[in-house]
Amino acid sequence: MQNKKLSQDRPSIPPYDYHPHPYVGLSKQQVIDLRQQYVNPVVDTYYQQPLMIVEGSMQYVFDETGKRYLDGFAGIATISVGHCHPHVVKAVQEQSAKLQHATTLYLHPTISQYSKMLVDKMPDHLSMVYFVNSGSEANDLAMLMARVYTENFDIITLQNGYHGMSGNSMGLTSHSTWKYHTPHNFGIHHAMNADVYRGAWNNHENNVADKYANEVKNLIQYATSGKIAGFIAESIQGVGGTIVYPDGYLKKVYDYVHQADGLFIADEVQTGFCRTGKAFWGFELHDVKPDIVTLAKGIGNGVPLAAVVTTPEIAQAFTQKLHFNTFAGNPVSCAAGKAVLETIERDNIQQNCAIVGDYLLKSIQHLQETHECIGDVRGCGLMIGVDLVKNRQTKEPNSELVAQIHELSKNLGLLIGKGGLHRNVIRIKPPLCITKADVDFIIQVLDFALNFYEE
Known part of the structure; x- marks a missing residue:
């Protein structure tokens, strides 16, 4: 019954007035086949079902089907002012x-x-x-x-x-x-x-x-x-x-x-x-x-x-x-x-980063109050780490949960990163143009995913 409720309360990505171009290139499977044959195997991909990104606009990216994702990782903090600004x-x-x-x-x-x-x-x-x-x-x-x-x-x-x-x-x-x-x-x-x-x-x-x-x-x-x-x-x-x-x-x-x-x-x-x-x-x-x-x-x-x-x-x-x-x-x-x-x-990017980043940090700290698996929340501006643990006293890294949250977040429309020696830290480093509405979506996704796996 609880899982049914969770499926009904899936977070909704904020509205965004942009329509991606129809994708007419290689199919995802063709891309995977070519990559496996010709690209160095050390070049790995995230997710059980790899994500193919074909377009971007500011804080969002789109896959070949036109599905929109909030980019909470920005190519490892590489997209600063926004995709295709x-x-x-x-x-x-x-x-x-x-x-x-x-x-x-x-x-x-x-x-x-x-x-x-x-x-x-x-x-x-x-x-x-x-x-x-x-x-x-x-x-x-x-x-x-x-x-x-x-x-x-x-x-x-x-x-x-x-x-x-x-x-x-x-x-x-x-x-x-x-x-x-x-x-x-x-x-x-x-x-x-x-x-x-x-x-x-x-x-x-x-x-x-x-x-x-x-x-x-x-x-x-x-x-x-x-x-x-x-x-x-x-x-x-x-x-x-x-x-x-x-x-x-x-x-x-x-x-x-x-x-x-x-x-x-x-x-x-x-x-x-x-x-x-x-x-x-x-x-x-x-x-x-x-x-x-x-x-x-x-x-x-x-x-x-x-x-x-x-x-x-x-x-x-x-x-x-x-x-x-x-x-x-x-x-x-x-x-x-x-x-x-x-x-x-x-675009007053630094001011936005300070205001929205502070809102993001405080929002995740508030989330920490209701989820024992969040051992530590740290960072500054739009560079945030969420350290997941199996036990707050021992601080044993919970790499398995990070992997699960990482996977489910993508399915819900949010891209995040993983870090730490044991990949036990959720890394949130979005483009610096994100809004408080985007932050609310991030919190909803994390809360949804944590509730799902805690259940």
């Missing part, structure tokens, strides 16, 4: 019609204009931009810059962090699920993660930020020569399950890193471009000024684009050898990036 689309189309590629060996106005726009959003000391293609490449380059500038080799990073899958950035990543058994950690050391929910110390203890920061200090003293090239951290850990550090932690770590002659690298791949709502960059939440910042994902609203921003001194040290990237500053990519910044300002 008209201003971004227009900028890309106009640039593609004029010039699709020009290397940095020649002048082109867009890269110069866009570089200034990015720098204007940064602290004054960060004024030099180097464009690349992905977050992995940006973090790889930042490591190299730190080593060249300091003439030191060791890099400190955090357990549970994710910084990419290139040969070097895989060494920074600290998740066994993302690391192949090949040499990749040489010169890289992972400090205890400042996780106040599952870590050694929580926010109820005295000096919790000091205790976690001292772990970095000890690692520098005991695992390196005492001099390091740098320290890299996400401002909020993304793939690791939306881990938020205790107040004051990164500021103390910065001091230890600089005392060891190292540079601080802020990984803003997921937290940048006002996703946290409270600030344009995640590092601003910690009252710190990094030496190098890496950007990707939301920077281009889905267009392949990434960047490293640093000081003139660090950039100058990097000129002692030749360094070149074929697609750095590609006119089309830079046009997209420029349009994203313009849209953020024009």
Whole structure:
């Protein structure tokens, strides 16, 4: 009887005045067959019945049948201002019609204009931009810059962090699920993660930020020569399950890193471009000024684009050898990036992210009151993690329930992500244009799915 009631009370996705184009391409089965035959098998799909997305509009996507979904994951925080945002689309189309590629060996106005726009959003000391293609490449380059500038080799990073899958950035990543058994950690050391929910110390203890920061200090003293090239951290850990550090932690770590002659690298791949709502960059939440910042994902609203921003001194040290990237500053990519910044300002995206993100966080915290399986709700702005547990006292991860909620949510019209070492965290990182009505739908879907599996 209860299951019948649940089927009658299925959540309804908010109204949206948009009609997708009729799909006339390959069938889903043809796509699956071709993919299985020709696409690298490591490229996996979500869901028991894979979802085929053929169209998008702002916070929504559509499958080949025309069914609409609220995109609560945004391509892992990659769609920032909205799927196919008209201003971004227009900028890309106009640039593609004029010039699709020009290397940095020649002048082109867009890269110069866009570089200034990015720098204007940064602290004054960060004024030099180097464009690349992905977050992995940006973090790889930042490591190299730190080593060249300091003439030191060791890099400190955090357990549970994710910084990419290139040969070097895989060494920074600290998740066994993302690391192949090949040499990749040489010169890289992972400090205890400042996780106040599952870590050694929580926010109820005295000096919790000091205790976690001292772990970095000890690692520098005991695992390196005492001099390091740098320290890299996400401002909020993304793939690791939306881990938020205790107040004051990164500021103390910065001091230890600089005392060891190292540079601080802020990984803003997921937290940048006002996703946290409270600030344009995640590092601003910690009252710190990094030496190098890496950007990707939301920077281009889905267009392949990434960047490293640093000081003139660090950039100058990097000129002692030749360094070149074929697609750095590609006119089309830079046009997209420029349009994203313009849209953020024009559409008051940061304000929306702050207001709607706060509403989302409080709504899920309210949901936590009626569902014992929700062990922790954390995050900032439109970057939220919901940690599901089998028991609130033991905090045993409930990966099975996350998988079930993930699957049922899709069937109900909501796309969400999974994170954490054990995939026990629901990740909600929608396009930054979502509304409170969308949040209400997210809560209804999660409540429905939790009730269904608790029953």
